[in-house]
Amino acid sequence: MENIFDIQTDQDFLTASLKIFSYQYENVEIYRRFVDYLNINPGEVNCLTKIPFLPIEMFKNHRILDKNVTADRFFQSSGTTQMNLSKHFIADENIYEESIYKSFEQFIGKPEDFIFLGLLPSYLEKQNSSLIYMVDYLMKKSAKSENGYFLYNHSDLFKLLNQLKDKKVILFGVSFALLDFLDFCDSSSKTLKFSDTLTIIETGGMKGRKEEMTKDELLAILQEGFKTDKIYSEYSMTELLSQAYSLGKNEYQCPNWMRIMVRNAEDPFNYEKEGRTGAINIIDLANIHSCSFIATQDLGKIVGDRFQVLGRIDHSDIRGCSLLVS
Known part of the structure; x- marks a missing residue:
């Protein structure tokens, strides 16, 4: 698989994303089960909007890891000891x-x-x-x-x-x-x-x-x-294993191997147009050994080639993904 850090164009990004989607469907059990649960034929996924995004809550209850690697190190979300915290297992620190x-x-x-x-x-x-x-x-x-x-x-x-x-x-x-x-x-x-x-x-x-x-x-x-x-x-x-930066305003830029998409907060399989608020989906191709396609609980919108983060989804308003998290 090509080096994700060499990505330069939108076509490069699409090509790499589809290859990584196919790889993770075959090799990350939880992601494969999630895609199958949605009755999505992986062979018909030919654009970014057809890629299923794994609800971020899955990291709290499942070991999301490529079956071809081992991982002793993991990153854990912040919170109290009584909380069920997310764990992201890291196969390659490099x-x-x-x-x-x-x-x-x-x-x-x-x-x-x-x-x-x-x-x-x-x-x-x-x-x-x-x-x-x-x-x-x-x-x-x-x-x-x-x-x-x-x-x-x-x-x-x-x-x-x-x-x-x-x-x-x-x-x-x-x-x-x-x-x-x-x-x-x-x-x-x-x-x-x-x-x-x-x-x-x-x-x-x-x-x-x-x-x-x-x-x-x-x-x-x-x-x-x-x-x-x-x-x-x-x-x-x-x-995630990638970072977006805002250089003075609440407008973030992604590196070439990361992309933000804004889904409809009540219909996770439809996407909002530029300037409209929705829930943030993230493609992070550095997550090659876990899952590169994550549906977050952050609200935001696309502004040109940048994005804004506007807050968090009210849990009472989540639709569509909650029944998949188990």
Whole structure:
């Protein structure tokens, strides 16, 4: 099978997607059972809109893995110990690392050029986080002595950011932690005077830690607090091996081996036109050894060659896929 990272055109993407669909139908048992349950003839799948997308909840109850590989490592979604958490088994870490590097290089720059700081308390406190693996890998490629993580030690982070104000710094931060950091600065009367060389990349993740707000409201607060007109965002999840990036607005771009499609929230087999809100389906061809075709519970819409994330589906409104998740 061709290297997915060599994809350049829509035809390249379609060809690779159909090959991977056929491969995963034959070799990923849960996906094959799902396709068969829908009475879909895999031989008739000849375009992206005919590919069945596996409900993301399946990762909570099933080991979704290519029968030709073994996998000791897995990534696990965040949550409490009482919750049924998603597990994504990883057969080839090299694929994930290449996806991390090439996506970051395409949208941000070479990792070697940056110092990386992580304000990711909820993820650091959990094991098997794909986000921590990603930031660890970028830090390793950067090899800067200043790289490091912060839990709730906001004072130390403030001091370091000011010491590094003339250097190119990436601060990856979970949404609630970035807001907590700004609250600390405000309550401590600490004036933020960071230079244009600091790039904030928020990674989502309120999850009940603060009052829910829209992405646009969050970005506006962060822009004001960090005195910048651009807050970057990264969009991925435990069940993926690829990342989309937003470079200053709530409009994400996918690397060439990843694609977003927006399905009708009540009819999962119909798709919305550009500009109309629906539920996000993701094609992630880096998921070669699990499932590349995932129906998420995120709401969004296509805007030109980009997409917006608008929130989460209300569980009471899910239609069509719920009976398939067992």
